[in-house]
Each structure stands twice: as structure tokens, then as C-alpha cells.
Amino acid sequence: MNTARDLPVVDGLRLSADLRALLRPDEPVSDRAGRIHRLPRFFYEVRSWSQAKELLLTPHLRLSELLIVDSREHPRLLEDFPHYVPCAITLLARVLEDFRARVGASVYIAANGGYRSPSHRLSTVAGPHNWASAADVYRVGDTFLNSASTIEKYAGIVRDLAPEITALPYGHLPGESDDHLHLDLGYLHLIPASCDESLPA
Amino acid sequence: MPEPSPKAGFSLLDHVLNLGRQAQAAALSFAFYDYSSDLSFSYQATRVFHAASTIKLAILLALFRAAELGRVKLTDRLHVRNRFRSQADGSPFSLQSDRDGDPDLYRSVGRTASLQSLAETMIVRSSNLATNLLLDYLEVQFVAECLQSAGLSSLRCVRGVEDEAAFAKGLNNQITGEGLLTFFRRVHEAAILTSESRDRMFDILFQQRFNSMIPAGVPDAARARVAHKTGEISTVCHDAGMIFLPGRAPYVLVILTEYAAAGSAAARHKLVAAVSAAAYAFIGSLPPPLPTV
Numbered sequence: 001m002n003t004a005r006d007l008p009v010v011d012g013l014r015l016s017a018d019l020r021a022l023l024r025p026d027e028p029v030s031d032r033a034g035r036i037h038r039l040p041r042f043f044y045e046v047r048s049w050s051q052a053k054e055l056l057l058t059p060h061l062r063l064s065e066l067l068i069v070d071s072r073e074h075p076r077l078l079e080d081f082p083h084y085v086p087c088a089i090t091l092l093a094r095v096l097e098d099f100r101a102r103v104g105a106s107v108y109i110a111a112n113g114g115y116r117s118p119s120h121r122l123s124t125v126a127g128p129h130n131w132a133s134a135a136d137v138y139r140v141g142d143t144f145l146n147s148a149s150t151i152e153k154y155a156g157i158v159r160d161l162a163p164e165i166t167a168l169p170y171g172h173l174p175g176e177s178d179d180h181l182h183l184d185l186g187y188l189h190l191i192p193a194s195c196d197e198s199l200p201a
Numbered sequence: 202m203p204e205p206s207p208k209a210g211f212s213l214l215d216h217v218l219n220l221g222r223q224a225q226a227a228a229l230s231f232a233f234y235d236y237s238s239d240l241s242f243s244y245q246a247t248r249v250f251h252a253a254s255t256i257k258l259a260i261l262l263a264l265f266r267a268a269e270l271g272r273v274k275l276t277d278r279l280h281v282r283n284r285f286r287s288q289a290d291g292s293p294f295s296l297q298s299d300r301d302g303d304p305d306l307y308r309s310v311g312r313t314a315s316l317q318s319l320a321e322t323m324i325v326r327s328s329n330l331a332t333n334l335l336l337d338y339l340e341v342q343f344v345a346e347c348l349q350s351a352g353l354s355s356l357r358c359v360r361g362v363e364d365e366a367a368f369a370k371g372l373n374n375q376i377t378g379e380g381l382l383t384f385f386r387r388v389h390e391a392a393i394l395t396s397e398s399r400d401r402m403f404d405i406l407f408q409q410r411f412n413s414m415i416p417a418g419v420p421d422a423a424r425a426r427v428a429h430k431t432g433e434i435s436t437v438c439h440d441a442g443m444i445f446l447p448g449r450a451p452y453v454l455v456i457l458t459e460y461a462a463a464g465s466a467a468a469r470h471k472l473v474a475a476v477s478a479a480a481y482a483f484i485g486s487l488p489p490p491l492p493t494v
Binding site for chain 1: 273274277278279280281282283284292293295310311312313316
């Protein structure tokens, strides 16, 4: 099993009650500006950490790189498997692969900088990390992105990749970043064709 | 219990004060307690000093307390991030690796490290980055509450390291000789942590890499083990810890010094080492404890 194609897709609304309480599938939540979005409903099921480390989402990006969180994540979601990750993660991985190709260097994702569940302590308001459609890049090649010049340089490259990709500007305020490059695809839902969106009885 | 020797105690204090004068220290605090003789004495032990890196002891205590309360596990992992918010105004700041006792941890920025390894790095190598990461995670309020509930109110932890905005507003971590002496006594006596936590905490303190002060005053031949933490900034130079000698109960020693201006670190270390040597000599002058029946 080496690609996301082999991962089972599950309907979050059919998960156990404790997991639904933590992942909150399809629930409306509000972002920093007060806009309402619905959390992802369909997830890939990841059976073990070794599976995440072996599975290549793209030629250069392993699933595990987008799943590393620290102890701010809820213990159930941090320590117990299976893990559940929104299906949009495959599209995020493709953006990161494109970015890697454009800069010609390895791209490093920070801990807590890929998918974060709505129960993660950093998820005080909803954001694309909860959709697995955002990544915090802290290093490109040997360059750490912790200054206005490095962040703006690579943010410009990200914005040139496609119009639907957002890269936050350098700065210290909410909606800016000063020690990494945040890029995202917005509140992206990816629903594989095999999924049934009817509500469970 | 042997009869303490007041004459020897006064002589030790006289010697310590002379050393301080010779080294041109603007202030010197000395606190001592010997478990073997139950003898304690101090000088300027309630004077408040800038804590410098000795405040890391308070954070270490809070970490073990948090583990005992089930708030954290020492195996928990934290994102290593060199970005913090000032306790004064929330403004962001970061640390400079070339001003840190341990530049190695900066190579882990972006990745994760366990609380246990951060605690070790904070104490053994005096890592400022590990300190701020732990304090940020535990939260200043929790550390303050731990100190308060442990009866250590003269130890004041209000901010992380190199929080310049807080410094500008006079918000500084503070200690007293008495406070650090009480800290070591209460930890050693398992009064504020379990004996298991105490042992794990001392295991970390025994690994201290900065040994040019209190340990330097104890002869190698003494085969001592010293659990201690140093603290230095431009105008202060401290060391505090417990000295375990074979065949006798340990003693606690706290030496805090302050200077009018920045100066030679080596000379300051020499003063603290000389005071430690005087304390060791004093210990040797005490009569041996009577056997217990």
C-alpha cells in the first residue's frame, strides 16, 4: 500500500460517537472573521504510523509529513489509531509537490503545520488546517523562513502556482505569519466518487 | 546530633564576606543547610535578586508537578518553535542561538521534542529555547501557582527568557537565597513532589554541564555528586544546589552574587567556587554525626 488510492475512505458521520465529538464532521464552524464553514465529512483512514510514513502522497511527500502534531492535539487523535484525515490532503500534497518543483529544493512542513483536528488546542477558530488543505512551510532547502524577505519571496512563488492558492504575507498579526510560510487551498472539500452523501439514519 | 560550632559558622560567614569584598561584588547572598548536622545559616537570604537561569528550577518543578497532576506526560512532544509572545504586551519575540547556552536545539526548529528532553536541555545545557517552550506550554500562571502552593513565594516566575518587552516594563523573574534553599530542601524531602518525581528531577540536576562554580569548590577527591543550577546575566552570577558526599547526608548551598556592572565571568565563577570551597571546608570541620540507635 503506497498511495492514497489504497486508503479506505470513511464517512465521518458514521464514525463512533467519541470520534465524531472530536472530528465534528460536517459541523458548521466559524472562522476568524465570523464566516461559517462546514468541517470535512469524508476522511481517509490511516491504520498506523508506519503506514503514514511509508505512504507517498506524491513522489516527494509522505503522508506522515502532513500529520505531525504535538501534544496540543487531543490525546485520542494523537495516540490512537486509526487516524482520520480529510480527503483534501491529497490535493494539498499536489500543491506542495508543485511548489517543490518550482523552487528546486526540499520543502519542510512544521509540526502542527499540516492537518490539525478541530480538537487541537491551536484550533481556537476554524481554519484550513482543519480541512487538511493548509501547510506551514518552515524551511525550503537550507533556508529557514523566518524573515520578511524569505517569507515574501516564497509566498510570491506559491501565489504564482494557481489562483486558488493563498499564501499569507509576512507579519505579526492574525492572518500573517513570521516564522513560516502558510499556504492553503481554502475550505476545500474533496469527496471521492465512491462516497454517498446521504445522511445516516 | 552533634553540637554545632557557632564559632566555625561565624568564621565561615566572615570568610565568605571577605571573599565577596575582594571580588567587588555589590551584593552577596549565602544560604546553607546541612542535613547531617541540622545546622543552617545564611547571609542576606531574603534579599531579592534577578533570577537569571536559576528560574529554570521553578519551571522544572512545575513540569514535574504538572506530570503528577496528569496535565502532561514527560513523553509528550512539543513543537520546537522559536517564536514567543511577551508576557508584557503580547508582542512576538524570538531567541538568538548565539546567546543561548545550547545552540543545538535550534536545529530542531520545526520538528518536535519530548518534554523530558526539553527539561534536560533546559537544565543540563541551560537552554533558553527549551525554557521558553516549556514555560509557554505550562503557562506562567501555572508555574506561579506551583511556587505559591509549594510555599516558595519568594521565587517569582513571571516571564520567559529574553522577553525584552517585559524586561522594559520591569517584569523580571526573581529569587532569594532563602527561597532557593527552601526549594531544594522541600524537593529533597519529597514535600512538594513525590519521591519518584524528586529522583527523576535530581537525575537531571546531577547532569549539569556548567560546573565551574559550586562543584569547583568541592575537591575531586571528595567524590561528591552535585545537583545544581547556575544563573548568569550581565550583572548577576548565581549557583544553587545540593551536594551529596559519600557516607554522610547532603548539604544545600545557595550563592547569589550581584555586580554594579558587567565584568569577567571567570572572576565571578571564581568567587562562587571559593565560597563553595569555604562551605565544604566548614562541613569538614564539623564533628561526625553520632550513630543513631
